[in-house]
Amino acid sequence: MVNFADDAPGYLTIRVSAPDGPMAELADVEAWTAREKYPQIMSGGSPVFGVARERPQGGWELLSSMVDVCPQSAREHLGMLCREQAAKAGEAGDAESQQRYAALGERLDWEKIDEVELDARYRVVRAERHIRSGPDGPEPPRPSDPDDHPERDSADPHRRDRTEDLDPTAGFVMDPARPTGMSEGILKADLLQLRPVEGQFPPEVHEDALRASLTHPGVVLLPAAFTVAELVGSRWRPGGMMDAPTAFQARDILSMRLRVAEPIERGLSSEQRVRYIEAADQLEAEQAYELAVEDRFLRIIRVERAVRFGPDGPEGPRPSDHDPQDPCMVLDQRLRAQGVVLDENTPIVLDETAKEFQRLFEAEMARRGKPVQHAEDDGE
Structure with missing residues (x-):
């Protein structure tokens, strides 16, 4: 690991400083312990995307959770920001800015654009996902990881008096020149050296990674995310769940899946559904990180996320990234050419599988004290 001179570009620096408080010191100790217990750094799978805004005082502020697995979802967020700025300009009587921002929003309905200029630069940014692993498998959440554990009414264990969901990435400022703890600084250096193994990935993925190491040689670590892995045979595999910003929310999503989605996806019998x-009840009651159900073993795991930086800021989507979605108007135009006309007033007819999913979902939301309005059954 290298500490560059004070006049080195910020994106080329890894500045190490002492922890600025007891919690930061605890987090640094836990990170060092994790290096010993989970020494292997593995790819966490597909990258994720979000939107960031350049700050006049330096750095880039995240405006969305880094959970989108396709760049187009982040581009749609960019379009929303353009329309919000157009509305603000209209309220301020600035017709010229209103027209310009609205035109940008319309372009994003038709084109894949990864950066726009509004009151500042806004950019779709890309983060790599990594997982620490050791002899007993991938790393679970750490005690110092921020969480949003709800207070439950002791008289009713199913009632949730939960606070607003906590998302540590909300408003997070990415600045590679900011000082970091020793363990985080070492992790940055480790991640900078990782490359897709040639022959195990398509050539274009390997080439893009090598190019990024030159165009974006710096790195910023985002707050950790959490997901689920499943032990299948002797190997851990993704649990089919998107990243969550806290361990509690990962448990919450897993509980929902066990009660709603998996009974349908796996065709479970009545007896299996009870198990x-x-x-899921045990997972919630014990606030556990691991779960055994029938012959399955699942674990909530910690995901490290890193954004590469260069002289012009954070890295955007790469040409080789999975990007199958089209802008909304391109999709609408294609469907119309195929004779499919989308009409929001057309009733949706649910098949039996969808009806079963709706029934289980509504029952679960009622159990959580958040009943949803029943949709009209248009299939009858």
């Missing part, structure tokens, strides 16, 4: 519900 899945019992497992």
Whole structure:
């Protein structure tokens, strides 16, 4: 690891400083312990995308959770920001700016654009996902990781008096020149050296990674995210769940899946469904990180996320990134050419599988004290 001179570009620096408080010191100790217990750094799978805004005082502020697995979802967020700025300009009587911002929003309905200029530069940014692993598998959440554990009414264990969901990435400022703890600084250096293994990935993925190491040689670590992995045979595999910003929310999503989605996806019998519900109850009651249900073993795991930086700021989507979605008007135009006309007033007819999913979802939301309005059954 290298500490560059004070006049080195910020994106080329890894500045190490002492922890600025007890919690930061605890987090640094836990990170060092994790290096010993989970020494292997593995790819966490597909990258994720979000939107960031350049700050006049330096750095880039995240405006969305870094959970989108395709760049187009982040581009749609850019379009929303353009329309918000157009509305603000209209309220301020600035017709010229209103027209310019609205035109940018319309372009994003038709084109794949990864950066726009509004009151500042806004950019779709890309983050790599990594997982620490050791002899007992991938790393679970750490005690110092921020969480949003709800206070429950002791008289009713199913009632949730939960606070607003915590997302540590909300408003997070990415600045590679900011000082970091020793363990985080070492992790930055480790991640900068990682490359897709040639022959195990398509050539274009390997080439893009090598190019990024030259165009964006710096790195910023984002707050950790959390997801689920499943032990299948002797190997851990993704649990089919998107990243969550806290361990509690990962448990919450897993509980929902066990009660709603997996009974349908796996075609569970009535007896099996009871066992899945019992497992979900145990997961919630114990606030556990691991779960056994029938012959399955699942674990909530910690995901490290890193954004590469260069002289012009954070890295955007790469040409080789999975980007199958089209802008909304391009999709609408294609469907119309195929004779499919989308009409929001057309009733949606649910098949039996969808009806079952709706029933289980509404029952679960009612259990959580958040009943949803029943949709009209247009299939009858």
